[in-house]
Amino acid sequence: MVMKRLLLGAAALALSAGMAQAQYSDNKVKIGILTDLSGTYSDLAGKGTIVAAQMAIDDFGGKLNGQPIELISADHQNKADIASGIARKWYDTEGVDAIAELVTTAAAIAVREVSKEKGKIDLVSGAASTPLTNDKCSATGFHWTYDTYAMAVGTGDAVVKNGGKTWFFLTADYAFGHNLQAQTERVVKANGGTVKGSVKHPFPNADFSSFLLQAQASGAQIIGLANAGADTINAIKQAKEFGITQGGQQLAGLLVFITDVHSLGLENAQGMMLTTGFYWDMDDQTRAWSKRWSEKMGGGKMPSMVHAGTYSQVLHYLKAAAAAKTDDGVKVADEMRKLPISDFFAKNGKIRADGRMVHDMYLAQVKKPSESKGPWDYYKIVRTIPGDEAYQPLSESTCPLVKK
Amino acid sequence: MMTIFGMPTQALFGQLLLGLINGAFYAMLSLGLALIFGLLNIINFSHGALYMMGAFVAWLALNFLGLGYWPALIVAPLVVAALGMLIERTMLCRLYKLDHLYGLLLTFGLALVIEGLFREAYGVSGQPYSVPKELAGGWNLGFMFLPIYRGWVVVASLILCLGTWFAIEKTKLGAYLRAATENPTLVQAFGINVPVMITLTYGFGVALAAIAGVLAAPVYQVSPKMGSDLIIVVFAVVVIGGMGSIMGSIVTGYLLGLVEGLTKVFYPEAASTVIFMVMVIVLLIKPAGLFGKGA
């Protein structure tokens, strides 16, 4: 009897508190970072994104609705089924309100499906492919840092305009690789270039010499690398070994992260053009943030664009959740679309109907060893690509949420 | 210009040469596996991890001790062999009388631990390792540009493989080894310390993997994942060659390198699958493998 009365009392209290204050489920906001902590992408994303998300929470003040903001994280091992399982569990039993980072497209799409079903928010930073803002788009799903379209526009366009008219692609034989090649081909052709051929290599692949010789035999000026991570690194390294670059052909890495350049060393990577959403050494703000991140992370590392993007998206989510006075996924998502994004990562960012966060991208060239002052001093920013030019126009989107 | 299958003969020749270079790695790794299987009856799944460790020891020696490539070729196999012998003495030796399955699982577990530890310490992107100065540059063969280093890999691999084959098939020590495989009790009775011989064999087998790792370091990134991607292919090589057959694993290693090289030209997507196709066909026609004796 006593128990029953107590429960009733507690329920009444909770209800009145809820009405008087904002509507937060279990009174608090909880964010999950689901990333690759052990596989191929654990350097460019991984632990660094957990550090970045915690920084965002701390910078926000650590509390929302008078309750501490909680952060949990897990390793999805780049597998869709594990990602989907963890997302489900987090939403069902852990009271997670939003899942962020989500490197690799298969995992991101898996979490997108669950989030859509549960009306919760997913914030994609590390994954690359454009379906996330096209047929897989969702009212509560966002794509933040970059995508294959922007990579293709940035690098493809710059290389063709520099005279690289004929292309040969080395493409990782999976959906992301195909997507990246298709996007780049479109840009190359639109600028008057031609594609001389392509070869689809197994994923993952260690020895690229055979494919590089095929690219060499094609006589194309540019060898486009539509792959990522270790595949790109090995291809670049072996191109140098086989004298491909000395022979007058140039490499274009279509998705290269600063962690890849660090791993390759400037000796191997110098001169390469690449597109990035962020570079730590751009202005005082980026330097200050990156320095803080680096101290927390240890090992003298500097953040990749995925790390910086994760900070930006988590901070923006918290701002929107505070403004909307709720953690209801749909309402916070609406608020997120309304609020402009202005932080060290995105100077004038905005979120479109398809969930794409549009912000400026940067075309960079890797420095020569003689130009670099030390570790992580790797990029020269060649051009700022305005967000509206970098990202797929809404008119081309196949996202059902876009009104035409 | 002459063509074969619609491809200039010379370009094809270049691709075959590249296949041979990859085959050199397969041969070195599968040789060690075959040796260990032949004598210890253990399917050494940690072979890939120990190959990776060989490359990492070379990288660590360079960055922390200032030891270059040539000393690393000696140091890395010694370090890895020491670890291997420790593993054999403390764990593997308990499993010899049991089913293959247990040795496989134990070494699989060890591979996960070794790889995991290196990943924790050095991340996954890999560390750069330069080609030694003496072997930098390349030869222009007319039909292709051959980096000197890759040529060296083939030569080194041939020397190692043939040397090992000679030692086992043609020397007294090798005769003891082969005898111990057939009947350990009898050999022991002749006054030869079989357990020590087994330990040394395991050490030598993994040392071969470590040398392959050092040789691979300048070609690929030195990365914790480099072994796990390779191990299953190397297994296939050993099986196709005939489990436990020394010459079989060497020849098959080079042959499959060539087959893979050709696949990379004509059906690149299947390059990592073709070896399994060969394996199915060989096992159906010749159940004990190309050079195996009885199933």
Add this chain to the structure above:
Amino acid sequence: MNAVIISSRQKPFVLALLGLGLVLPFAIYPVFLMKGLCFGLFAAAFNLLLGYVGLLSFGHAMFFGWSAYITAHAAKEWGLTPELAILAGVALATLLGLVVGWLAIRRQGIYFAMITLALAQLMYFVAVQAPFTHGEDGIQGVPRGRLFGLIDLGDTLTMYYFVFAVFVASLLFLYRVVNSPFGQILKAIRDNEPRAISLGYEVTRYKLIAFVISAAFAGLAGSLKSLVFQLASLADVNWHISGEVVLMTLLGGVGTVLGPTVGGFLVVAIQDYFAGIGSLVIIIQGIIFVVCVLLFRSGMIGVLTPWLKRRGING
């Protein structure tokens, strides 16, 4: 046909387990339980081969994964009801089992393991290349649909009871097979094949039937999983899954009825509950392998059974 052989001494134990299965979803997160049941069934099917025929297949991922693909495709693209989609998946797994089994069972030991591995790798390659599998993105957003067009499986609890029912029925069937005259012959083959041949048994045929049954139930497990998680992906056909099922069976106890299920739950629990600690999971998993092989070769059930026996219960 005599009834399922459960001795009166085992009855209370079995009933207790059934009761536990019914109330557990109220205590433990049901999706986790379903995953455990799927992998438990997978391991039990695998165990039929390893534990009772003595054949180590290293390619069972192909039955598990391909059945998952077909079920997912049938449910999503053809709009089949879940039971029909599962049937389609199992049918393919059975067919695949027949072909692979026919090719492989004449080999023994390590060669059997390797030929199944090789065939599984070929099927993996087909999965990478076939357009309907959508590469590494997999078939996502598979609808669970309505069972027999009536019962909505979208509800987690309903889905759980469906999976649980299928699981119990499958395990009873496997238990029945193992304890039937057919099962006795399998064990005879495992213990002494030449003797079984000399007694006039067509050993190859028995092995093939066991292989096909094992493949079919591995497929059933994959089909269920694709509906539970609403996706089928390359991870399901990868050789790692073939390795994992060996681990589960071994952890639980080879050649016991419940062992593989226990092992399945254990592995799933390790993966799920340690996912939060990140990259250390894999190291821990490795250490568990090593410790198990060195210290607990008879598996959890193997360790537990003597203890249970002392209390008059047969595991």
